[in-house]
Amino acid sequence: MHIRIKYLGQIVEVTGKEEETLEVAGGQVSDLLDVLNSKYNQLKNKDFQIAQNQELVSLETELTGFEIALLPPFAGG
């Protein structure tokens, strides 16, 4: 499954990029997060929520593909 991953705000300082596409086997959001944590070893020190297709999801949510975003604390306004 192709997943486009978007990094926002301070997460970009850890990944060095704003987005990338990964090929994963499926599973849960937590499975994708394991992949990302091993790829970016500072990621585990960061506070963020995860959105799948623009809705916040939990680690147990099934991956459905399309777009995942890593969202650090909101600071609007």
Add this chain to the structure above:
Amino acid sequence: MHIRIKYLGQIVEVTGKEEETLEVAGGQVSDLLDVLNSKYNQLKNKDFQIAQNQELVSLETELTGFEIALLPPFAGG
């Protein structure tokens, strides 16, 4: 005692004037009001508060002179 009396808002439609000065013997606010009610017979049908020297007072307040105002319901803003 000279008292300057100010009529505001719709009270002016009853008195036909915005202010006048009356000579009264003293007493309470209610005594002055008796004088005004006999002078302007539509006044008793109107809803108003009374201020003496720019502070709201009750009918039992002693007259101290200077300025009395008849204030119909407020409509600011």
Add this chain to the structure above:
Amino acid sequence: MSDKKPKNVFREGPISSDFIGNSIYKHQSKTSIGAHNIFLGQVRADDIDGKTVSAIEYTAYEDMANQKFHEIRESAFDKFDLTCMHIYHSLGSVKAGEICLFVFVSSPRRKVVFEALEYIVEAIKADVPVFGKEIFEDETHQWKVNS
């Protein structure tokens, strides 16, 4: 509550959007402010028994009104951590759609401005001797009462 002399809150005629915009602009040099909250009262073209309000003519017991505005101002500064506060009210004729009341509060933090603005506007409505004659399109009138 203070020996400062009351300001004159009243302006002749409606309060223009330019005046409001300019007032906002002047606060951009106050860099401790994080939140502004503005209330604007606008004259409604109310329909009453088939007649439409075309304007309100405002009068006031001016000295007492300015004293009350001053007390409201001092009390709001006591209660809330405000950086600034401005109040303007129209006198004379204000047409339907025009602005008759402009209240502007600013603070470092947003929670404060919400509480302060509502407090100030409710106090103005309740305590300040301002009177409004609603003029209908046929030039008859009725007297406005705050609810």
Add this chain to the structure above:
Amino acid sequence: MSDKKPKNVFREGPISSDFIGNSIYKHQSKTSIGAHNIFLGQVRADDIDGKTVSAIEYTAYEDMANQKFHEIRESAFDKFDLTCMHIYHSLGSVKAGEICLFVFVSSPRRKVVFEALEYIVEAIKADVPVFGKEIFEDETHQWKVNS
């Protein structure tokens, strides 16, 4: 909650006082409105460990943010008797003293606008994926977090 397409709430750079004044002006033709309430977020020159914030650089997860703004808008129209509502948020650099958020609600009655504005601003702060990099005068930075 509605199949209307989300609007784009974002504007590049600060929101000018002229833009706000003009937005107020445009509401003077809506004569059923009796009360407007406006919230403005302004960038503070906060002092943090001896360094002063000179600007905030805003970024957003834009599509999701516009969707959230849209949901907040629909929800506010459901809850409150509003005549209109406008929300604008900056992207990119906004200097200390400049305005980054403009929320504008209007209703026939004042009680409604107070409740609605606070509801909308709190929802924006909590639910919309916008990120702010506080730039200090020495060009170092830290990431802003809403409280």
